[in-house]
Amino acid sequence: IPKGVIHAQASFNNTIVTVTDVWGQVISWSSGPLFAAQIAAGNAIRVVVDQGRQRAEVMIKCPGLGRDATLRTIRRSSILLSFIRDVALMPHNGCRPHKKRCM
Amino acid sequence: MAFSLTSLSKSLSSLLPSQHSLPNLPQNPPNFAPPVSQSDPKSTSIRLSSCLTTPAEETNAITCPSFAYANTLFFKSGHYNVQVVVADNEPEDKLLGRFRRAVFKAGVIQECKRRMFFESSQEKKKRKVREASKRNRRRRPKPKDSAQSKEETSKKDDDEEAGDNWELPEGDLPY
Numbered sequence: 001i002p003k004g005v006i007h008a009q010a011s012f013n014n015t016i017v018t019v020t021d022v023w024g025q026v027i028s029w030s031s032g033p034l035f036a037a038q039i040a041a042g043n044a045i046r047v048v049v050d051q052g053r054q055r056a057e058v059m060i061k062c063p064g065l066g067r068d069a070t071l072r073t074i075r076r077s078s079i080l081l082s083f084i085r086d087v088a089l090m091p092h093n094g095c096r097p098h099k100k101r102c103m
Numbered sequence: 104m105a106f107s108l109t110s111l112s113k114s115l116s117s118l119l120p121s122q123h124s125l126p127n128l129p130q131n132p133p134n135f136a137p138p139v140s141q142s143d144p145k146s147t148s149i150r151l152s153s154c155l156t157t158p159a160e161e162t163n164a165i166t167c168p169s170f171a172y173a174n175t176l177f178f179k180s181g182h183y184n185v186q187v188v189v190a191d192n193e194p195e196d197k198l199l200g201r202f203r204r205a206v207f208k209a210g211v212i213q214e215c216k217r218r219m220f221f222e223s224s225q226e227k228k229k230r231k232v233r234e235a236s237k238r239n240r241r242r243r244p245k246p247k248d249s250a251q252s253k254e255e256t257s258k259k260d261d262d263e264e265a266g267d268n269w270e271l272p273e274g275d276l277p278y
Binding site for chain 2: 059062063068071072075076080081082083084085086087088090091096097098099100101
């Protein structure tokens with residue numbers, strides 16, 4: 001499977017890295033808290049590199065701290081990147097969000 | 104469908120001549136003319152996608168959501184806010200910097216943080232005022248200074264006139 005997509009959901013508490021094929025069927029995933037984003041990405045990609053993945057697109061969701069780390073690990077592995085996309089979900093003013101936290 | 108295709112082709116034709124060198128120009132019009140007349144969605148998608156990838160090496164494709172929707176018809180991906188096309192030999196830090204700048208320009212992270220919690224109408228007003236002041240400060244730093252200087256000189260004149268009423272006016276008498 002030469003082509004594929006890497007989805008990375010980087011929230012403030014966790015980062016989840018999922019590797020799928022072009023149509024969205026999941027091949028492998030892994031997750032890790034804040035600073036373990038690199039490890040999580042590494043684990044997920046190792047499985048796929050063995051299967052012979054060459055090209056990948058990266059889709060990053062959510063504002064979070066794991067964004068840069070995942071990008072770096074993907075770059076350092078032998079996978080070629082074709083696109084990097086930001087797929088953050090933006091409502092066109094839909095559901096009312098939670099009330100503000102008082103801190 | 105056909106209308107969106109024609110508008111896309113026009114926008115692409117306007118983009119491509121600026122990026123390609125001159126000898127490539129005569130190739131582009133014959134590519135665009137037949138797809139519109141044939142109105143075959145698959146053939147147009149293949150040609151347009153190839154046109155998009157060739158000038159796109161080492162270029163930032165920051166697309167606004169309305170444009171992104173048009174692209175998704177061809178790329179079969181979901182809706183996206185920012186897209187950065189990667190060349191193979193690009194160094195890591197440069198790529199990261201480019202991605203970060205693109206995201207900052209699109210304002211994705213700000214929007215996300217804003218939408219995490221509910222914002223009352225008062226808070227919304229405050230935020231809008233802050234943003235407007237930021238924007239105006241960038242655009243017009245000088246006129247504010249000149250207005251201030253004018254105010255200061257007028258105040259000074261008023262003080263002098265108020266203090267000097269007891270002295271006779273200087274200069275020759277009219278008669």
